[in-house]
Amino acid sequence: MVIRLALFSLLTVFVSSQEIAVDNVAAKNILGIGRMQAVAVSGRLICNGRPAANIKLKLYENEILFDRLMEEGRTDSNGQFRVSGNKREISRIDPKLNVYHKCNYNGLCYKKFTIKIPKDYINSGREAERTYDIGTLNLANQYPGQSTDCLN
The missing domain is CATH 1.20.5 (Single alpha-helices involved in coiled-coils or other helix-helix interfaces)
Incomplete structure (x- = not known):
């Protein structure tokens, strides 16, 4: 027993x-x-000098195994966007923005590249206090680490 x-x-x-x-x-x-942390990213996307409308954007918290989606958004008719998100984490969050597009590409999937968000733009709380502005990016350019993604 x-x-x-x-x-x-x-x-x-x-x-x-x-x-x-x-x-x-x-x-x-x-x-x-842990503590709630927030981040925001904005910018404008163009394709060959024209606004890139309806481009999919995903703001992730970079994790060891699986990244955690904080927010998903799309560019407006002028190619402009702003996405923000928050996450509770013991250590500082490691946010990144994935951009999925078909500028100058006719394949079944999407071109994808990632922009890492600087630590200076992360703050405590549920709302971002500052917005990381990536400026205007031409999707016709080749970006470091750009790949093809069919599962976005």
Whole structure:
């Protein structure tokens, strides 16, 4: 009986620790661990000198295994956009903006490139205090790390 009780106790501790590891994000939110951090990015996208309308943008928190989407948006008819998001994290968030487009490209998928957001534009709280302006980018250019993405 004592052996069964000891095995049951060990199994309970193991299962509980696995549930906590799997549900770490929920635990952080429920327990209030970490601090809420916010970021915002704006800019204008063009294609061969013309506004690039309806371009998909995704603001992510860069994670070790899977990036976490903070916000998704699109450019307006003038190619302008602003996306912002927030996330509760123990350490400083590592935000990035993915841009998905078909400027000068007729394939089935999209061209994708990533812009890392400087740490200076991250603040505590739910709302971004400053906006990182990427300026005007011509999507006809080739950007470092540009790839093709079919699953965006």
